[in-house]
Amino acid sequence: MELWRFGDYKYYTRLELLAGVFGIPTSKESIDGSEVNATFYKEKDLEKIKKYCQRDVEVTARIYMAMHPQLDELEIEIVPTEDSKKDHKE
Numbered sequence: 001m002e003l004w005r006f007g008d009y010k011y012y013t014r015l016e017l018l019a020g021v022f023g024i025p026t027s028k029e030s031i032d033g034s035e036v037n038a039t040f041y042k043e044k045d046l047e048k049i050k051k052y053c054q055r056d057v058e059v060t061a062r063i064y065m066a067m068h069p070q071l072d073e074l075e076i077e078i079v080p081t082e083d084s085k086k087d088h089k090e
Contacts, residue, residue, distance in 0.1 A: 022063055
């Protein structure tokens with residue numbers, strides 16, 4: 001995974017960076033990870049946090065599939081939630 005750091009000193013690589021490398025769209029317009037705490041404690045908006053987490057899981061799965069091309073997409077089922085169906089229509 002060091003290859004994906006692109007010379008950065010951190011121990012992790014941002015999800016948005018990896019998604020961009022593989023051409024996978026992300027939708028981080030509502031909140032990002034640094035705002036989850038405030039969204040929960042100040043806004044009490046669990047729905048917004050849920051959508052944020054669902055998007056991250058979907059993007060992570062797509063990155064994993066891109067990094068493991070031997071996986072046959074026909075063997076993998078991505079089960080859309082009601083929220084993700086709405087997001088993909090927009």
